[in-house]
Amino acid sequence: MSSPKIKKLVLLGTGLISGSFALALKRARLVDHVVGVGRNAANLNRAIDLRVIDVANHDAAQAVQGADLVFLGTPVGQMGALMAQIAPHLAADCIVTDGGSTKQDVCELYRQYLPQQLATCVPGHPIAGSDLSGASAATYGLYEGRRTVLTPLAETSAGALETVRALWQACGAIVYEMDAQTHDGVFASVSHVPHLVSFAYMNAVLSKDNAEQCLDFAGTGFRDFTRIAGSHPEMWRDITLANHQAILHDLKANVAQMQRLIGLIEAKNADDLTDYINQASQARSAWGKKRANK
Amino acid sequence: MSSPKIKKLVLLGTGLISGSFALALKRARLVDHVVGVGRNAANLNRAIDLRVIDVANHDAAQAVQGADLVFLGTPVGQMGALMAQIAPHLAADCIVTDGGSTKQDVCELYRQYLPQQLATCVPGHPIAGSDLSGASAATYGLYEGRRTVLTPLAETSAGALETVRALWQACGAIVYEMDAQTHDGVFASVSHVPHLVSFAYMNAVLSKDNAEQCLDFAGTGFRDFTRIAGSHPEMWRDITLANHQAILHDLKANVAQMQRLIGLIEAKNADDLTDYINQASQARSAWGKKRANK
Numbered sequence: 076m077s078s079p080k081i082k083k084l085v086l087l088g089t090g091l092i093s094g095s096f097a098l099a100l101k102r103a104r105l106v107d108h109v110v111g112v113g114r115n116a117a118n119l120n121r122a123i124d125l126r127v128i129d130v131a132n133h134d135a136a137q138a139v140q141g142a143d144l145v146f147l148g149t150p151v152g153q154m155g156a157l158m159a160q161i162a163p164h165l166a167a168d169c170i171v172t173d174g175g176s177t178k179q180d181v182c183e184l185y186r187q188y189l190p191q192q193l194a195t196c197v198p199g200h201p202i203a204g205s206d207l208s209g210a211s212a213a214t215y216g217l218y219e220g221r222r223t224v225l226t227p228l229a230e231t232s233a234g235a236l237e238t239v240r241a242l243w244q245a246c247g248a249i250v251y252e253m254d255a256q257t258h259d260g261v262f263a264s265v266s267h268v269p270h271l272v273s274f275a276y277m278n279a280v281l282s283k284d285n286a287e288q289c290l291d292f293a294g295t296g297f298r299d300f301t302r303i304a305g306s307h308p309e310m311w312r313d314i315t316l317a318n319h320q321a322i323l324h325d326l327k328a329n330v331a332q333m334q335r336l337i338g339l340i341e342a343k344n345a346d347d348l349t350d351y352i353n354q355a356s357q358a359r360s361a362w363g364k365k366r367a368n369k
Numbered sequence: 370m371s372s373p374k375i376k377k378l379v380l381l382g383t384g385l386i387s388g389s390f391a392l393a394l395k396r397a398r399l400v401d402h403v404v405g406v407g408r409n410a411a412n413l414n415r416a417i418d419l420r421v422i423d424v425a426n427h428d429a430a431q432a433v434q435g436a437d438l439v440f441l442g443t444p445v446g447q448m449g450a451l452m453a454q455i456a457p458h459l460a461a462d463c464i465v466t467d468g469g470s471t472k473q474d475v476c477e478l479y480r481q482y483l484p485q486q487l488a489t490c491v492p493g494h495p496i497a498g499s500d501l502s503g504a505s506a507a508t509y510g511l512y513e514g515r516r517t518v519l520t521p522l523a524e525t526s527a528g529a530l531e532t533v534r535a536l537w538q539a540c541g542a543i544v545y546e547m548d549a550q551t552h553d554g555v556f557a558s559v560s561h562v563p564h565l566v567s568f569a570y571m572n573a574v575l576s577k578d579n580a581e582q583c584l585d586f587a588g589t590g591f592r593d594f595t596r597i598a599g600s601h602p603e604m605w606r607d608i609t610l611a612n613h614q615a616i617l618h619d620l621k622a623n624v625a626q627m628q629r630l631i632g633l634i635e636a637k638n639a640d641d642l643t644d645y646i647n648q649a650s651q652a653r654s655a656w657g658k659k660r661a662n663k
Binding site: 202203221222224257260261264265266268269271272273274275276277279280281288289290292293294295296298299300301302303304305306307308311312315316319322323325326327328329330331332333334335337340341352356359360362363366 | 516518
């Protein structure tokens, strides 16, 4: 299809994810005017300075009037209230999409707060992260070669879906479609649980009497393993609670794996321990080769 | 002190750690002749091609004759047998050191197999790793700005200790001294346990019905969190068994942290969950800023 042209894009929440989306669409000349909404005036001013947005507005209801695309870029926990605020002010054909990391709960929010708008609601999840946040972290190339998953509602129109797909493709993203439940299981497994395990590990180190000495000798393995432990607390609280079912299942599977490993070490079972490590190592090396990004 | 000059350096085990040590000493013009010992002929030939070593020898006992420095660069599990082989052939003033990641067990090996040589035995641990291994991974700059911990025996002479210290400093390393038990506790905490948690996590993913689909959507968080899961199975089996006491203590602390986290999620305790994540996130960010390597 031909590239969609957006006259007015409104970012509800002006940060890394929404700001990088706006920058990429501006560069592709697919958007004329970007309004940034947020609660932090300094962050919004910075977004204007960096040309991530054209104007700032503290009032979501006012901002969305006349918009043809609204992007929800806040933590998932804030999306329901924002949807409620904007619902009476949306044009009938205004497309609403989001960048939330969980999708079953966001789909529920669309149903609850925008029941008249479902044909133009396109739940989405751009898979590009950073431990940085805020508008000043937004970059043109964040989505280049990265994946975006769309989890359309049964009511989502083919036209709205295709428009959002085309916009993400214009950002350089590779677009996938799956149902929200599959999405949540996959991302619990390879994104949410690693974050939580990394938080738990950091707290285990901090509980040691000589935590400071330990951290002083931490090297590159620790650095990479814990990079995600530096992530945004409120965002990860929201993701964790939103996707609690899939997360709890996988966290318990991780505890079971660690208990198995403890058993092998206590039994000094060298052969099974080698097999155990080898299975993980082979799979990780194969993954790294496939991605060619180690 | 003045820089020591090594006429003949013997690497028992020719790989990343020992090879990078040899390369750095050659560049510093502190070593004349490097003999590489190993069981893999292709690896030894590659080491000669890359000028990591000058000659290869399959016989450790023969190789160490006339050496003034022997570096044990094998997995810890092979060090005892090698010490037994070389013991009758060492010159009285030949310094023996190693790059083993655990130190209490290596100190025991020195006592058991080289009881006549203890004054010139200097247990050590250069803290520089890679998921790569083998002589072809050796580089001149591996130790530049990195730490090396020496854990001298009560019997180690001041002279031997100072020589090994000076050699590591010539490699660009910052040299620390601590007792072997403290060393093992610190490295269980910030190196060994992260590896084991990463192995357990990979195996938890692999146990899922849709493991392949999950891995297909893994992103940069997964990539960094699991980088160390690609590590060398035999090496990590040896480290794990060698340092089992400190490791088991910390693995159990990790399980307890994960169970606490599971409890917070099951209770949907948003405030405590935020605090829990925040503690980890703050500590990790502070560590990253201190290191300025995020």
